[in-house]
Each structure stands twice: as C-alpha cells, then as structure tokens.
Amino acid sequence: MENHQERSDHRSQDLPQVLVIKPPPVLTLFEDKFISSKFQLLKAWESTLPLDQFLTNYAGSVRAVLCSGASPITADIIRLLPSLQLVITASAGVNHIDLTECRRLGIAVTNAAGVFSDDGADAAVGLLIDVLRKVSAADRYVRNGLWPVKGDYALGSKLGGKRVGVVGLGGFGSAVAKRLEAFGCTVLYNSRTQKPSVPYPFYSTVLELAADSDSLIICCGLTAETRHMINREVLLALGKQGVIVNIARGAIINEKEMVECLVRGEIGGAGLDVFENEPNVPEELFGLDNVVLSPHRVVFTPESFVAASELVVGNLEAFFSNKPLLSPVIYE
Amino acid sequence: MATKETDNQQQRSSQELPVVLVNRLPSFRLPSKPPFEDDLLSHFHLLDPHDSPEPYDSFLSRHASSIRALITVGTTPVTAEFLNLLPCLGLVVGTSAGLDHIDLPACRSRGIAVTNASSAFSEDVADCAVGLLIDVLRRISSADRFVRGRMWPAKKEYPLGFKLRGKRVGIVGLGSIGSEVATRLSAFDCSIAYSSRKKKPSVPFPFYANVGDLASNSDVLILCCALTEETTHIVNKDVMIALGKQGVIINVGRGYLIDEKELVQCLLRGEIGGAGLDVFENEPNVPKELLGLDNVVLSPHRAVMTPESFEALLQLTVANLKAFFSNKPLLSVVSNE
Numbered sequence: 001m002e003n004h005q006e007r008s009d010h011r012s013q014d015l016p017q018v019l020v021i022k023p024p025p026v027l028t029l030f031e032d033k034f035i036s037s038k039f040q041l042l043k044a045w046e047s048t049l050p051l052d053q054f055l056t057n058y059a060g061s062v063r064a065v066l067c068s069g070a071s072p073i074t075a076d077i078i079r080l081l082p083s084l085q086l087v088i089t090a091s092a093g094v095n096h097i098d099l100t101e102c103r104r105l106g107i108a109v110t111n112a113a114g115v116f117s118d119d120g121a122d123a124a125v126g127l128l129i130d131v132l133r134k135v136s137a138a139d140r141y142v143r144n145g146l147w148p149v150k151g152d153y154a155l156g157s158k159l160g161g162k163r164v165g166v167v168g169l170g171g172f173g174s175a176v177a178k179r180l181e182a183f184g185c186t187v188l189y190n191s192r193t194q195k196p197s198v199p200y201p202f203y204s205t206v207l208e209l210a211a212d213s214d215s216l217i218i219c220c221g222l223t224a225e226t227r228h229m230i231n232r233e234v235l236l237a238l239g240k241q242g243v244i245v246n247i248a249r250g251a252i253i254n255e256k257e258m259v260e261c262l263v264r265g266e267i268g269g270a271g272l273d274v275f276e277n278e279p280n281v282p283e284e285l286f287g288l289d290n291v292v293l294s295p296h297r298v299v300f301t302p303e304s305f306v307a308a309s310e311l312v313v314g315n316l317e318a319f320f321s322n323k324p325l326l327s328p329v330i331y332e
Numbered sequence: 333m334a335t336k337e338t339d340n341q342q343q344r345s346s347q348e349l350p351v352v353l354v355n356r357l358p359s360f361r362l363p364s365k366p367p368f369e370d371d372l373l374s375h376f377h378l379l380d381p382h383d384s385p386e387p388y389d390s391f392l393s394r395h396a397s398s399i400r401a402l403i404t405v406g407t408t409p410v411t412a413e414f415l416n417l418l419p420c421l422g423l424v425v426g427t428s429a430g431l432d433h434i435d436l437p438a439c440r441s442r443g444i445a446v447t448n449a450s451s452a453f454s455e456d457v458a459d460c461a462v463g464l465l466i467d468v469l470r471r472i473s474s475a476d477r478f479v480r481g482r483m484w485p486a487k488k489e490y491p492l493g494f495k496l497r498g499k500r501v502g503i504v505g506l507g508s509i510g511s512e513v514a515t516r517l518s519a520f521d522c523s524i525a526y527s528s529r530k531k532k533p534s535v536p537f538p539f540y541a542n543v544g545d546l547a548s549n550s551d552v553l554i555l556c557c558a559l560t561e562e563t564t565h566i567v568n569k570d571v572m573i574a575l576g577k578q579g580v581i582i583n584v585g586r587g588y589l590i591d592e593k594e595l596v597q598c599l600l601r602g603e604i605g606g607a608g609l610d611v612f613e614n615e616p617n618v619p620k621e622l623l624g625l626d627n628v629v630l631s632p633h634r635a636v637m638t639p640e641s642f643e644a645l646l647q648l649t650v651a652n653l654k655a656f657f658s659n660k661p662l663l664s665v666v667s668n669e
C-alpha cells in the first residue's frame with residue numbers, strides 16, 4: 001500500500017514520461033507490466049483534447065513514444081514532439097513509423113520482431129498445410145454434414161518436395177525455412193540482399209522467385225519498395241497450382257489483382273492473415289474453398305505478447321538508464 | 333480397368349505373366365492411373381472377380397491354384413475364411429496405411445507374407461497430423477469460419493491461439509508415421525516423447541511403456557499406431573484426464589484407438605483442450621456434438637491421401653510383387669512382432 005503511494009508520488013513528480021497516443025494491444029492486455037520505476041505513461045487517449053493540442057500542451061518534454069499500427073508516428077506527429085529521441089513499437093512491423101524522418105532527426109526506433117518469429121513461422125506453415133491439404137475446407141465439409149451424403153472430399157496436394165519461395169529472409173523467413181525443411185520442401189528465397197551464410201538458392205527478384213516456386217510465403221516488411229510487390233505478373237508466374245501465404249502486411253500484395261487471379265483460377269490458393277484494409281476482406285474470397293482467412297491473429301499467442309511487452313519495457317528502461325537499446329531497428 | 337485389355341493380356345501371355353488376384357469390395361477400385369496400370373499390367377496377369385460375369389465364388393475356385401499373390405484394395409478385408417479358398421497364396425499386398433482389416437495371425441500360420449504400404453503414406457499422414465495440430469492450437473479453421481461469417485468487422489476481438497514451441501508432444505506409436513511426425517515437430521522446437529509396443533533403442537526420445545504415463549507428461553498426444561486388440565480404446569477417459577484441460581489429441585490412426593463417447597464428453601466438459609480428428613469409430617458418421625465445437629478440427633479420413641502418395645503406393649505395390657515373384661526380399665514386409 002505504502003509502496004503504491006510512493007510510486008504514485010514518484011509518478012507525478014520525477015519519472016520521465018512515455019507518450020502513448022492509443023494503447024497497443026500489449027498495453028491493454030498487460031498494463032501491470034508497464035509499471036516501472038524508470039518511467040510513467042502519458043496516456044493521450046484519456047484526454048478529451050484533440051491530439052495536436054494535447055501534444056502541444058503536455059508532450060513538450062516527452063523523449064519516448066510507444067506506438068502501434070492504430071497510432072502511426074508520422075512526420076506531423078514528430079513535429080509536435082520536439083524532445084523526441086525514441087519511438088517504440090510492440091509489433092514486428094514498422095511500416096506505421098516514418099523511418100526516414102526518424103533517421104533524419106536522429107530518433108532511435110525499436111520493434112519486437114524477434115519475439116514473434118517462431119509463432120509467426122508456425123502460423124505460416126499451418127496456413128500453407130491448410131491450403132495445400134484443404135484442412136479447413138474439409139472441416140467445413142464435415143460440419144455441413146456432407147461426408148455421409150457426398151462421400152470422400154477432394155484430395156489435397158503433398159507438401160513434401162514442393163519448392164517454397166520465402167520472400168524476406170529475416171527472423172520470420174528463417175524460422176519458416178527451418179520448419180519447411182523438416183517437411184522435405186526445397187526452400188528458395190528473395191531478400192533485399194543475398195545472405196552468404198544461407199544454404200538456400202537466392203533470387204534477386206520476386207518475379208524470378210515466383211516463376212521457380214510452387215508456393216510463396218511473404219515474410220518481409222512493408223516499405224515503399226515492397227508495397228504491391230506481389231502483383232498479377234508475379235502471381236501468374238507462380239502459376240495455376242501456386243499457393244501464396246501472407247503473414248506480413250496486406251499491402252505487400254496487390255489485393256485486387258490477387259482476388260481476380262483466385263476467382264479466375266490463375267493461382268491455386270491462398271492463406272491470408274493480413275489484408276489491405278482490415279478488418280474488411282474482399283467479398284469474393286468468402287465463396288472460395290481454396291482460401292484460408294485469418295483475422296490478423298494467427299501469428300499471435302499470449303506468450304509472444306508477454307514477451308513483446310517485456311521487450312518494450314526492457315527497451316524503455318534501458319533508454320532511461322542510458323544503456324544500449326535491446327532491439328533497435330537498424331537503418332540499412 | 334478395361335476388360336478388353338485384360339482379355340488381350342490373357343490371350344497374349346496368360347502363360348507367361350505371374351497371376352495376381354485383385355481383392356476388393358465391389359465399391360472399391362484400384363487407382364487407375366495410367367503409369368500404374370501399364371506397369372502392373374505389363375508385369376502381372378491381374379484377375380479381378382468383380383470384373384468377370386462369372387459368379388464370384390466359382391471364378392475364385394477356378395483360378396485358385398494359380399493364385400500365389402493378391403493385392404487387397406484399401407480396407408477390403410482378408411479373413412481366415414477367405415484365405416482358406418486360396419491354398420497356394422504366398423503374399424498379401426496391403427495398399428492402405430493400416431493393417432487391421434487383414435487377419436495377420438491367420439496369414440502367419442499359413443506362411444503367407446504380408447506387405448504394408450505405410451511408407452508410401454507416412455509423409456502425407458505426418459504432414460496432416462502437424463497441420464491438424466497447428467490448426468487446433470492456433471484456431472485456424474475456427475478463425476476462418478469467423479471471418480467467412482463476416483464477424484471480423486463487428487467483433488474485432490478473436491481469441492488468441494496457443495504457442496506450439498516448447499509443447500511436450502507424446503507420440504503413440506513410433507512407426508514410420510510417428511517418426512515422420514517427430515521429425516517435423518522437432519523443427520518447431522517441440523519436445524518429443526513416445527509410447528510403443530517396445531522401446532526403440534536407437535531413438536533419442538524418452539519412452540513410456542504406458543500411454544497414461546505418456547499423457548501425464550505431455551501437452552499433446554498424437555495417435556499414429558495400428559489398431560489391434562491391445563490398442564482398441566487405448567485412449568480412454570483416464571488417459572484424457574491425465575492429458576489435462578489444455579491437452580490436445582490428434583488422431584490420424586483409427587477411430588477405435590479412442591473411446592469416442594468419452595472423448596466427446598471430455599471435450600464438452602472441458603476436461604481436454606481440443607482435438608484434431610481424421611478418423612472416427614463409425615465413419616462417415618461424426619458425433620453431432622463435435623460439429624459445433626470451435627476447439628475441434630474434423631477431417632473426413634483423408635490424412636493419407638494426396639495424388640503424390642498414390643504414386644508412391646503404386647510403385648511400392650509393383651516393387652513388392654516383382655520382388656516376390658523373383659524370390660527377392662520384399663520391400664515392406666510386416667514382421668512377426
């Protein structure tokens with residue numbers, strides 16, 4: 001009780017503030033983990049003031065901001081935070097942060113990519129198996145009472161021996177590749193640069209990768225270069241039996257063109273955890289049996305969220321103790 | 333199978349080619365993929381009683397003395413009574429992953445070798461077992477239903493799934509299928525333990541003689557063993573309680589490995605966490621209670637089936653027959669354990 005009182009006092013007087021514009025999921029789920037002796041939270045969403053006014057009035061000395069996809073850090077926001085030195089996101093993705101502006105102003109950025117890699121890879125492989133072997137479609141078939149009536153469900157396709165193209169061989173991509181090898185798949189990849197220590201064949205363009213692959217798994221970040229990188233040309237190169245799995249960001253794929261290819265049977269199927277305009281999913285996909293849809297959740301587990309929140313707090317405490325950041329985003 | 337071709341074969345080379353009986357239930361068919369048919373038909377003289385206008389029994393007794401080998405299609409039974417009609421039989425070629433439809437003791441006592449086909453299917457079954465496990469843990473099919481039901485915009489939140497890494501996986505039956513499952517799940521950083529008829533000395537995973545003990549020390553049970561008298565209902569209520577409220581059962585073996593009535597009750601009462609089921613006691617009937625559960629994934633007995641595994645099956649079938657008729661060692665003989 002006393003401690004709490006002391007902490008409260010500290011909170012209002014001494015502790016540096018971390019701005020939170022809208023609470024990221026990890027904060028909502030694990031707020032108790034964010035009670036620290038090194039910082040306190042400045043909760044912009046609890047104010048009735050419009051955001052820019054709130055920031056002007058209260059955030060002048062804020063050195064760190066905790067953001068999420070729902071509260072992007074744009075150049076405009078940065079301009080209202082003259083003391084900003086650190087942007088932290090609890091997600092793997094950093095596409096909601098203006099990295100160019102941060103780099104220009106010497107603002108450090110940390111993310112949580114590492115803690116989601118294993119779960120993300122599990123999800124990607126799970127989606128791939130589902131599409132290839134029609135797991136969800138067959139489950140639907142049974143639940144609709146069709147097994148006794150219509151007999152055996154259509155065959156799937158073998159996973160082993162498939163050539164799987166991994167787009168982006170960072171933490172996620174490497175974890176996916178390791179799992180696919182255990183199924184007897186041949187792993188190929190495309191990345192910004194070739195990785196010399198990696199045993200898999202490298203393809204310098206996604207188009208070439210698609211042409212030589214049976215499946216594509218999207219594991220890269222969303223940037224100006226990767227936006228709509230997977231377009232009709234790439235999908236046609238993947239081919240009629242081709243399967244695409246996306247656990248990264250919806251906008252990496254030209255969704256309109258992908259939907260057309262699926263509807264016309266120009267590719268074989270898709271496993272999608274992310275979409276261009278979540279939570280909206282193109283209507284046409286609901287009628288397709290060769291597509292598996294997930295509401296941007298399949299990558300997450302409670303354990304990875306706990307780890308993400310611990311990483312966020314760890315980064316904040318390091319920052320405020322002038323120690324090295326735990327998971328800085330390195331500008332290439 | 334084209335009758336005309338068979339007749340031509342008979343005329344051309346009935347003296348030359350070894351005779352192989354096709355044993356099938358009328359509704360079953362040998363997969364009729366062209367390469368398979370050609371290979372089989374060019375090396376063997378296939379006799380199929382159901383393709384003949386002659387009554388079944390008379391066809392069989394007329395050819396009995398020349399039948400040294402038979403292919404049994406899918407789960408077409410091979411009973412002791414049936415074997416009595418074929419006094420010259422030396423080989424039964426199984427074409428399904430399981431063997432519970434073949435009277436193995438009856439074959440053994442008559443000196444009839446049996447080959448199985450599990451190696452042709454093991455990878456595909458293992459892929460499906462892992463797929464079902466990821467699906468149950470991470471709620472993939474359930475989430476797909478949620479999205480298709482247009483609920484995402486309305487109900488933004490959807491429950492998180494469970495982590496796979498670090499799960500203790502207990503494999504019941506470490507044969508070819510169980511081994512393939514173990515290889516895959518090791519890549520996901522699961523820890524593997526197993527139960528089997530006998531401990532396998534060359535295997536690095538912890539062995540439990542008793543499935544109940546395996547369940548007590550596991551988060552997941554994957555059933556990959558054959559159905560025998562001993563393994564019928566090997567997963568009973570005690571085993572399921574031992575597995576626990578977060579526990580997940582994956583069954584790609586046979587429905588009767590699990591006490592299905594108890595399984596349904598355990599799922600309804602939350603005594604276990606979830607199940608991925610490819611097989612059921614009374615296929616194609618699935619207990620109605622399961623159809624409404626979100627922590628269950630249902631598969632209409634097709635873990636084993638991809639076109640690619642049929643290829644492998646046919647090659648294995650032909651290879652075993654060739655070996656038999658040239659007195660060479662059989663490729664996938666069932667041993668007398």
